[in-house]
Amino acid sequence: MTNSVVKFIRELFKTDGFIPLHAPTFQGNENSYVTETINSTFVSSVGEYVDEFERKLEQFTHAEKAVATVNGTSALHTSLYLAGVSRGDMVITQALTFVATCNVITLMGAEPIFVDVSPVSLGMCPQALDEYLLTSARLTETGCVHLASGERIKAVVPMHTFGHPVDLHALQDVCNKWNLVLIEDAAESLGSFYQGKHTGTIGEFGALSFNGNKIITTGGGGAVLCKHKEAGVRAKHLTTQAKVPHPYEFYHDEAAFNYRMPNINAALGCAQLEQLSGFLANKRSLAAHYQDYFDNTPFKFVKEPGYAKSNYWLNAVICPDIATRNELLKSTNDEGVMTRPVWQLMHRLPMFADADRGELSYSEYLEAHLVNLPSSPVAHFS
Template sequence: MSQNINQLAESFCQFVQTTFKTTDFIPLHIPTLNGNEEAYVVDAIRSTFVSTVGQRVVDFEQQMATYLGVKHAVAMVNGTAALHIALLAVGVKPDSEVLTQPLSFVATTNAIHYCNAEPVFIDVDAASMSLCPKALASWLEQNAEIVDGKAINKHTQKPISACVPMHSFGFIGDIEGVIEVCQQYGIPVVEDAAESLGSTKNDQHAGTFASCGAISFNGNKIMTTGGGGMLVTNDDEIAQVARHLSTTAKVPHKWEYVHDVVGFNFRMPNLNAALGVAQLEQVPSFMRAKRELAKSYQAFFADTEITFITELPNTQVNYWLCTVKLADKTQRDAFLTVTNDSGIMTRPAWQLLNTLPAFKHCQAGPLPNATHLADCIVNIPSSVIV
């Protein structure tokens, strides 16, 4: 079996080299900067507004809100900061619990910890790799009760203050189901949409289903501002709180410096926003290119023992990182070895968050799907081909 996987991996390497038209090292994902990036950044430099006060920040927020079809977009220094502020804005308090999934990047749980709250890990759906509504409902039925209109963990007596599903690798699962379960317990939902800009379900964008969402514009995302992130919401109060907290909680005044609570210096600089405006102009073409690449991968892996993971019905995903699933960890590691030794960058899923030293003490429900996926899935080169 491993011999077959090795041969298939070697064929895959040749296919990738042909597809990307190079025999040099092929990374997992690199930014495409072929639009107005240089012109807009130079314009921002010449304006002398290079920090967090500048027209490009305003432009970027307005254009992103229009693209996503939401009322508010608040640009921040990175996606983790956006998620951190989102959690605070929906009311996450110290010594509370936040439900989330173990199959995610560590930033998800770091943001929860920054609020001095504790993550509780719930299993993912095997097909979407996102939080499973059935597993969520089961855990809540066994562990939660409503006291004075609020969800309480009846074992720890701590409030359950939020739920954070994550759209893994850009795929959208049953986000409506997650929200419906949480509504029964009065738990606000914050979407970790860090990887899913451009992905839609029934023509609605990822990050816009719940109370608010957080997006990342890190250098390896479908579009980049270098570093950067954004909180998006239709809720006026959440947007107001987010802007205030991320701008050092400064009370607006012509000259006085009054800060009414502890805030954060999280607003996006104008230089980064200039890059973002240029990148956002190209997102539709990026989407087309990445979906074409996904089609070619799907065709390559058809009728093989490796499964190329595709979007679910009624969704159109960005294929930020194209993903394949092997039978087990042994096959996964064989595939990883052959590809990386051949200069084709591939990587396994993140180590499950509940196994990391900082979070291994946290509560977790049964995690069969997350555990299996972590052992079997591999991300493959997914850059936009120009």
């Protein structure tokens, strides 16, 4: 069976060469815009393309304000800072995520708490979140308190796994009930919509990533999506060293960050955004081909939730058992077709081994059974 999977993927991508998991596609104005930036000499944080990139993100996502940053991790860090997370706080997230989600929580001086993911979205499960809080927290006049430690639980950070939106309204209901701030890790979900609204715009803040393996890339880069314009103005101020505008004086009114996206990266991003609708169409077409192929096999293809429209950033299958998963990973990679398992769960990493957590049975199931498939939007898969 695994040999036929390799054959099918090669037929899809029409190549006998190496097939990466997700490679960037440059077929538009990338060279022109980047060259223009170089010729202007404004390659760093001051330049027209940064402003244009932020405007285009706002137009596409309908966020009140988008603030471009140097990467997705810095965007999430800024979001947590703006949400009021501080040293000694606790932040609930999912164990099945990329390590950057938890690294940022630690960078804030806070501690992560892990809850399980949903079989529908592969992202944070609202029921698992509520059940954890009912047994491990209490609501006081000053906020949500962790019973075992007495520390404040300040925020909840779900991640839209592989671009599939979590059930945001259900999570928001739990957050409202427990007086918690909802912050979306939307690093993988540019172009994904929850009940018609773009991911990253329903929580107080959302963090996007434009790393080289994302659906569009700025080389490195990210953005903070803000629900309120005033918060966006503050995010822009914080990410530019809190410098007070002046023709020549250098005055900074608070300790802040150098998280500004360089103009040369934003130029690349503007060209990529012009092609985003085509990338999304191609990726959905590729996902449909994968689904048709795997429907009559022992593998279960991961489909978008019924309440959402996913960008299908990374396609995935759930294998019937661990042995088949291992065989699929080995046979594909041996044949030059890049596949990969899901991330090791965060509580298995040494720096998060002592973090509090709820029951994680489905996260552990996915860790042992899921395989990601090549997902580059290189062409229309007719």
